[in-house]
Amino acid sequence: MNIKDKTVDELELLCSDVREEILRVVSKNGGHLSSTLGATELIVAMHKVFDSKKDPFIFDVSHQAYAHKLLTDRWEAFDTLRQFNGLCGYTKPSESDDDYFVAGHSSTSISLGVGAAKAIALKGEEDSRIPVVMIGDGSMTAGMVYEALNELGDKKYPMVIILNDNEMSIAKPIGAVSRMLSSAMASPFYQRFKKSTESFVENFGDGARYIAKRMEESLRLITPGLLFEEMGIDYIGPVDGHNLTQLIDIMQIAKKLKRPVIIHAQTLKGKGYEFAEGQEEKWHGVGPFDRSNGVSAKKTSAKSATQIYTEALIELCEKNEKIVGATAAMPTGTGLTSLIEKYPNRFWDVAIAEQHAVTSMSALAKEGFKPFCTIYSTFLQRGYDQVIHDTCILDLPVVFALDRAGIVGEDGETHQGAFDISFLRAIPNMTLFAPRDEKSFHQAMEFASEYQHPCSLRYPRGSFKETDLVESKAFELATSQLLISNDSDILFIGYGNGVGRAYETSKFLEEEVSLLDLRFVKPLDADMLKNMSKKHKKWFVFSDSAKMGGVGSAISEFLADEKILDVEVTSFEFSDKFITHGNTKLVEESLGLLPEQLALRVKESI
Numbered sequence: 001m002n003i004k005d006k007t008v009d010e011l012e013l014l015c016s017d018v019r020e021e022i023l024r025v026v027s028k029n030g031g032h033l034s035s036t037l038g039a040t041e042l043i044v045a046m047h048k049v050f051d052s053k054k055d056p057f058i059f060d061v062s063h064q065a066y067a068h069k070l071l072t073d074r075w076e077a078f079d080t081l082r083q084f085n086g087l088c089g090y091t092k093p094s095e096s097d098d099d100y101f102v103a104g105h106s107s108t109s110i111s112l113g114v115g116a117a118k119a120i121a122l123k124g125e126e127d128s129r130i131p132v133v134m135i136g137d138g139s140m141t142a143g144m145v146y147e148a149l150n151e152l153g154d155k156k157y158p159m160v161i162i163l164n165d166n167e168m169s170i171a172k173p174i175g176a177v178s179r180m181l182s183s184a185m186a187s188p189f190y191q192r193f194k195k196s197t198e199s200f201v202e203n204f205g206d207g208a209r210y211i212a213k214r215m216e217e218s219l220r221l222i223t224p225g226l227l228f229e230e231m232g233i234d235y236i237g238p239v240d241g242h243n244l245t246q247l248i249d250i251m252q253i254a255k256k257l258k259r260p261v262i263i264h265a266q267t268l269k270g271k272g273y274e275f276a277e278g279q280e281e282k283w284h285g286v287g288p289f290d291r292s293n294g295v296s297a298k299k300t301s302a303k304s305a306t307q308i309y310t311e312a313l314i315e316l317c318e319k320n321e322k323i324v325g326a327t328a329a330m331p332t333g334t335g336l337t338s339l340i341e342k343y344p345n346r347f348w349d350v351a352i353a354e355q356h357a358v359t360s361m362s363a364l365a366k367e368g369f370k371p372f373c374t375i376y377s378t379f380l381q382r383g384y385d386q387v388i389h390d391t392c393i394l395d396l397p398v399v400f401a402l403d404r405a406g407i408v409g410e411d412g413e414t415h416q417g418a419f420d421i422s423f424l425r426a427i428p429n430m431t432l433f434a435p436r437d438e439k440s441f442h443q444a445m446e447f448a449s450e451y452q453h454p455c456s457l458r459y460p461r462g463s464f465k466e467t468d469l470v471e472s473k474a475f476e477l478a479t480s481q482l483l484i485s486n487d488s489d490i491l492f493i494g495y496g497n498g499v500g501r502a503y504e505t506s507k508f509l510e511e512e513v514s515l516l517d518l519r520f521v522k523p524l525d526a527d528m529l530k531n532m533s534k535k536h537k538k539w540f541v542f543s544d545s546a547k548m549g550g551v552g553s554a555i556s557e558f559l560a561d562e563k564i565l566d567v568e569v570t571s572f573e574f575s576d577k578f579i580t581h582g583n584t585k586l587v588e589e590s591l592g593l594l595p596e597q598l599a600l601r602v603k604e605s606i
Helices: 008-028 034-038 040-049 065-072 109-123 137-141 141-157 173-186 188-202 207-221 226-230 243-259 305-319 337-342 353-364 377-392 420-425 438-450 498-507 528-536 551-561 585-591 593-605
Strands: 057-060 132-136 159-165 234-240 261-266 323-327 347-348 370-376 399-403 431-433 455-458 481-484 490-494 514-517 520-522 540-541 568-571
Touching: 008 034, 008 040, 008 065, 008 243, 008 370, 008 551, 034 438, 034 585, 040 132, 040 159, 057 109, 057 490, 109 132, 137 207, 141 188, 141 438, 159 243, 159 490, 188 243, 207 243, 226 234, 226 568, 234 243, 243 261, 261 370, 305 399, 305 438, 337 347, 337 490, 353 370, 353 377, 377 399, 377 420, 377 455, 399 438, 420 455, 420 520, 420 540, 420 551, 438 455, 481 498, 490 498, 498 540, 498 593, 520 551, 528 551, 551 568, 568 593
Parallel strands: 057 132, 132 159, 159 261, 234 261, 323 347, 323 370, 370 399, 399 455, 431 455, 490 514, 490 540, 540 568
Antiparallel strands: 431 520, 481 514
16 A cells, blocks of 8 residues: 555544554454554554665564554455464564564564664665664563664664553653653754754864753753663654654654664554553453454353463462562463462562563572462573573572463464473473363472472463363372273373373274373373383374474483384374464364364374
8 A cells, every 4th residue: 555645634544444444353353452553653654754665664563563464455355364374463574575574572673673774784775775663662671672772872773763652651741841842852953953063062072062961961851762862872752653743754854864763652552442542451462352342252161271370379379478470571361460469579570571580580499489480381482591591500499380382373473382392391400291171280280389490381372171081180290190091002192281182082083092191291200101112002192382302202212212112103293383373273273183183193003
């Protein structure tokens, strides 16, 4: 969509149309809502002033970028947002050349912008291209942002950074004075004056330079720009993030400056949909809902694994005052909101800072507390070095509770919890285990609370797969549980939610199978596996995790070490590719992981 020649009035009508389309589709499909509604004018202004065909448009996090998708020839396809084989909920270069990078995890944008600026400089394209970054204020809580700003302020690469301040306001505007200064600092006169002053004072020594610097600082203290200016980056703002005329004017000025500029724009989350306007966290990411009243259309009676985790942790906290915990900007998603409210001095949301969460919990463990570090499987990847360096080397008893392990559905590649077993299993001193249902989850939590070494337990998004298997027994280190014993040559080995998948698969077979709940993938139950190898020669592994380095790999390594060569192991874990977005059942079907599909694969192998 070419909007270069549109008037401001026409662009304002376009903003209304964009909001309406976002609201229509998200209410039907689910998705991210409040932040992307609030970013509409910012994105329209970006496309008015810059060119996404040549200027790198970088979004952080790109769930804010729905308007960008609509403005870049995806209006007709927008109905398929987050659907299997449809548009991704994040920017995705394979989907459109207007999407510069994949951006499902936060705080990467300014680093990407610096890298793009370096490439533009090396190519000699500074006069025709400039990186444009739009970063949400929440993303500013991660250290990577400041690493990038530190270099950017030193090297002075041309870049425009639009700070979308919609919740964690860096500073509150101070009435008319602040608005006046924001407008003044954005004006061509101010920028020319500043440049001329810098040139002038260079000729009059340190005294003039000192006086000019103090005068400018005294003005900037009324605005939130001091931090950025001190880092060597020009600051404009705060500005009204819904005033198109002002946004366009300011972006045009920033584009011409040929140096790094931050535009601080204040926006209203949920703008244009009254139920979502303001600071309501529940409207950040939503399932389908009724637009007329804002009521969720999704109804489920099954208790989610996250709910079970919350209940179990509260029970443990009531018995043990040494239990503490943290999450990284996902208190609702990880179920820690009620813990933070009930025990505000023992549980913390540390913002988007997984590295800090891991290391700070390690220090608490060193001081004799029992930390539960509660993070999505896919987000712990961001704290991997800290798990090794700050937790495991000292063998500290931190519990890593990994929510969203396995396929998470509509969020796609950046959020699928596939790799935690593979990357944690390699770390010395780390113990890995997983529950299969509600009771075993409580038992796993009890074990974790008393275990005096680093450990990780994983559990799925949504509810566990239901079974009518024998009741779970208490967790003991490196101990599995045989759930079904038959004389068949076939052994199904389930790990975590894979137990339910294995059980469902067995129902599609005429052959009887034995079923083992592995429970611990590190350390393995050596005695049980040796006994099983004497009776069953065809083993099938079920786990919602990557095959490489996963549960099947651990079992195969064990058999090789024990010189057990007559057992054939087949793993039904995820193959070596990133998993797309979409309805979980459709994604599983595309991977051949539905129980009826797995049963056919078993039949072909026996």
